[in-house]
Amino acid sequence: MRREVPIVICFLAGLSFILEYFIPHQSVRPFFENFRQWAIIVMTFAYVLGISNIVRVNYHVIHRKGRDWFYKIILIVGLFFMIIMGVFFGGIGEGTVFFWMYNNAYSPLQSTMFALLAFFIASAAFRAFRVRTFQASLLAITALIVMLGRVPVGENVWKSFPDLVEWIMNVPQLAGKRAIMIGAALGAISTALKVLVGLERTYLGGE
Amino acid sequence: MAFYEKLMTMDRRVVYITMALAVAIPLFVPFQVPIHTTSEVKSVYDFIESLKPGDRLLIAIDYDPNAMAELHPMALTICRQCFAKGIKLFFVTLSQNGPGMAEQLVSRLSKEFNKKNGVDYIYLGYKPYPGLVILSMGQNFRISFPMDYYGTPVDSMPIMQGIRNYDDMKAVIAFEAGWVADSWIGDANGRYKLPVALGLTGVMTADYYPYIQSKQIIGLMGGLKGAAEYETLAKAKDRIASRGMKVQTITHIVVILFIIVGNIGFFMSRRKKL
Numbered sequence: 342m343r344r345e346v347p348i349v350i351c352f353l354a355g356l357s358f359i360l361e362y363f364i365p366h367q368s369v370r371p372f373f374e375n376f377r378q379w380a381i382i383v384m385t386f387a388y389v390l391g392i393s394n395i396v397r398v399n400y401h402v403i404h405r406k407g408r409d410w411f412y413k414i415i416l417i418v419g420l421f422f423m424i425i426m427g428v429f430f431g432g433i434g435e436g437t438v439f440f441w442m443y444n445n446a447y448s449p450l451q452s453t454m455f456a457l458l459a460f461f462i463a464s465a466a467f468r469a470f471r472v473r474t475f476q477a478s479l480l481a482i483t484a485l486i487v488m489l490g491r492v493p494v495g496e497n498v499w500k501s502f503p504d505l506v507e508w509i510m511n512v513p514q515l516a517g518k519r520a521i522m523i524g525a526a527l528g529a530i531s532t533a534l535k536v537l538v539g540l541e542r543t544y545l546g547g548e
Numbered sequence: 549m550a551f552y553e554k555l556m557t558m559d560r561r562v563v564y565i566t567m568a569l570a571v572a573i574p575l576f577v578p579f580q581v582p583i584h585t586t587s588e589v590k591s592v593y594d595f596i597e598s599l600k601p602g603d604r605l606l607i608a609i610d611y612d613p614n615a616m617a618e619l620h621p622m623a624l625t626i627c628r629q630c631f632a633k634g635i636k637l638f639f640v641t642l643s644q645n646g647p648g649m650a651e652q653l654v655s656r657l658s659k660e661f662n663k664k665n666g667v668d669y670i671y672l673g674y675k676p677y678p679g680l681v682i683l684s685m686g687q688n689f690r691i692s693f694p695m696d697y698y699g700t701p702v703d704s705m706p707i708m709q710g711i712r713n714y715d716d717m718k719a720v721i722a723f724e725a726g727w728v729a730d731s732w733i734g735d736a737n738g739r740y741k742l743p744v745a746l747g748l749t750g751v752m753t754a755d756y757y758p759y760i761q762s763k764q765i766i767g768l769m770g771g772l773k774g775a776a777e778y779e780t781l782a783k784a785k786d787r788i789a790s791r792g793m794k795v796q797t798i799t800h801i802v803v804i805l806f807i808i809v810g811n812i813g814f815f816m817s818r819r820k821k822l
Contacts, residue, residue, distance in 0.1 A: 370687065374687055378691070380677070381675070381681075385676060388676070433647065434697070435651060435655045440648065443648040444652070448613035449613075451614045452613050452614060452617065455617075459571065460568075463564075463566075463802065463806060464564070466803050466807055467558065467803075470807045470810065470811070471811060472811055473814075488803065489800070489804065491800065492773070492793070492796055492797040493581040493584060494581070496582065503586070507586060507587075510754065511757060515757045518754065522758060
């Protein structure tokens with residue numbers, strides 16, 4: 342029963358979403374709408390689980406004074422500080438402590454982390470784009486053309502550079518991307534069907 | 549160590565310092581770069597230009613502060629164009645850290661254009677699980693958003709009178725830094741035929757070209773370049789992205805030079821071995 346019940350629930354839930362797509366009739370809409378609301382409510386509990394998990398995992402590290410324990414304290418304090426400010430001190434709109442913290446602490450920190458990517462990309466490109474084989478040469482040459490074409494200097498080098506880049510993006514790139522997308526979609530459909538009929542059970546754990 | 553070996557095994561700190569200079573110097577040196585506009589950006593601009601005062605647009609701010617440099621300028625320019633034309637905007641965010649981004653945008657533009665919340669625009673706020681929210685908005689906005697971001701019941705607002713679902717919107721302009729874009733295309737457009745235009749981060753852009761050719765999206769603006777193109781088309785006064793293109797141009801050239809230098813070293817080492 343421990344396996345059969347979840348498989349039946351999964352089958353019925355999946356089937357309802359498929360039926361909803363193929364039966365867009367007014368009379369059955371409220372049923373499917375309720376079903377979707379349930380899904381949102383059930384999934385919202387993931388936040389509660391997420392918070393409790395973060396607290397549990399980090400509390401153990403802090404308690405043992407494990408690696409980077411001091412940062413874990415900052416994490417937990419930050420988590421609850423933002424929750425308390427958002428819930429009890431004026432909400433989350435403009436002019437609140439929450440919004441000030443978002444604009445002046447969270448936003449610049451996250452932007453900084455993302456900006457560091459430019460340095461890693463430069464270093465990785467320097468090491469990775471070596472024309473060792475024919476395929477690697479094709480990749481490197483295409484990358485150089487697209488990189489030049491994505492900035493205005495390409496147009497100064499050769500007037501038709503942007504057109505060449507657009508052609509690369511709209512023909513070979515698009516063909517390759519579409520092939521990958523169709524392949525991935527077929528794979529996703531077959532995996533979904535296997536989950537629905539109970540052939541794929543790894544989501545239950547243990548198998 | 550031979551010269552070519554030095555080229556090949558350049559210390560990464562040299563790469564980092566060069567990149568830092570390539571980013572910083574253009575910010576202090578006054579020069580402009582020409583912006584070439586592409587068809588995929590122009591089609592978004594033309595679509596918004598074709599709208600009439602009183603038309604309604606859904607604006608999805610689905611990005612976090614990490615994508616702010618690329619997506620905020622294009623969101624600002626498009627919203628300014630819409631407010632100037634008298635288009636009513638319905639803001640929504642389906643990214644966890646998006647509410648702050650949307651709040652920044654809404655509060656700044658409403659003051660700039662003297663627009664009233666609930667009359668000229670509405671900020672519906674954030675709900676988790678984008679796919680389900682997008683589907684539910686296709687039935688009725690009130691299912692996921694019975695209240696706006698500030699806790700006011702949406703039915704008490706004049707802008708929501710007679711509004712039910714996507715049928716009442718001209719399109720959604722979705723600014724995306726993640727997979728929510730797929731849901732706007734697959735669910736909002738595929739299921740409910742809502743026209744979709746995308747503003748994307750640079751790294752995502754290539755993934756969404758197939759949807760232009762299949763006409764599932766009106767067009768797309770890719771990264772800082774897309775934002776700069778839109779600013780050029782809209783003749784924007786505050787050209788944040790166009791200024792950023794100076795930096796992007798120099799850094800791209802630096803990366804290209806690094807690739808060339810690395811390969812020169814590689815070829816010289818191969819010739820030595822032969």
